[in-house]
Amino acid sequence: MDKIDAKIVQALQEDGRLTNQDLAEKIGLSPSPCLRRVRNLEKAGIIKAYSATIDQKACGYPITCFVRIRLSIHTEDTIQKFEKIVEETPEILDCYLMAGGSDYQLRVVTGSLDEYEQLVRQTFQKLPGISSVETSFAYGVVKKSRVLPVKINT
Amino acid sequence: MDKIDAKIVQALQEDGRLTNQDLAEKIGLSPSPCLRRVRNLEKAGIIKAYSATIDQKACGYPITCFVRIRLSIHTEDTIQKFEKIVEETPEILDCYLMAGGSDYQLRVVTGSLDEYEQLVRQTFQKLPGISSVETSFAYGVVKKSRVLPVKINT
């Protein structure tokens, strides 16, 4: 991850559909070595994926909420069942295991409060071993960045 | 947003660099109308951007944390100064305004706990009108989806 790689990563985060030619020009390199660097970053797993960012409302999911879930039973079985449901539920976008306690924090999208209630009932309340479910609704977005900063190693 | 558009949006979330030909084949359409639909979705703002997803660790930011910040003073000036700093700080990736109280929730990346401490000191503790800063560290990621589900309208 030298200076040029950092520029490439930065540029592709800002626009993932940049043509190789435009990218090369932007970072000050000719197309050939530029493409090779991109492929290397992909192979190395530094560039993990490309994706389109979609308008949530247009997809029918105007509401974002954060859910903190605490497990009371911490057997392998309970954890696996929980994480399986997380994985299978498309409205659950992110799930982090939080330090200090056995808390999960989820980011969930939903079309309405009713739908959210349905979701919670159909997923978590069926599971054994959940001790609490706390939901915080977001009513505004101040920032939503797709661009991670990049540190230069070499 | 008919069935075909939904398929397009789905596919481009999963792979934002799909060629138009592959996309067309995947959704069962010929390239021409497929491209036109994609362009329309872009113009309509439904597809908002394309971007590469990057490995956090490789960029030097292995730690993710969530920060809840409460303002004690709610003047326009305080809010604007706060949101300006949020906007200008690249380590702050997301910032949501939360319902019930004047809380913000941030998603922040950092290279180490020391760096995090520096960040908090240099940004929030300088600002007037902040009544509390609560940080939760994530020590594991169960799920991180780039694919929002899509509802069909028409």
Place this chain on the structure above:
DNA sequence: TGATGATTGGCATATTATACCAGTTCGAGG
């Protein structure tokens, strides 16, 4: 049924990606 507007598929051209080659730079070791 007939007319109209939207959508589709195919084609020609312009743009882009990719593999391959030679020239260059940089660093290690003598």
Place this chain on the structure above:
DNA sequence: CCTCGAACTGGTATAATATGCCAATCATCA
């Protein structure tokens, strides 16, 4: 200081892809 070797760079030819245009098809409504 010189030589060697590896890695990187830039250019080029070819293959793949995007894009604009046209006629054909489909759905809708009178």
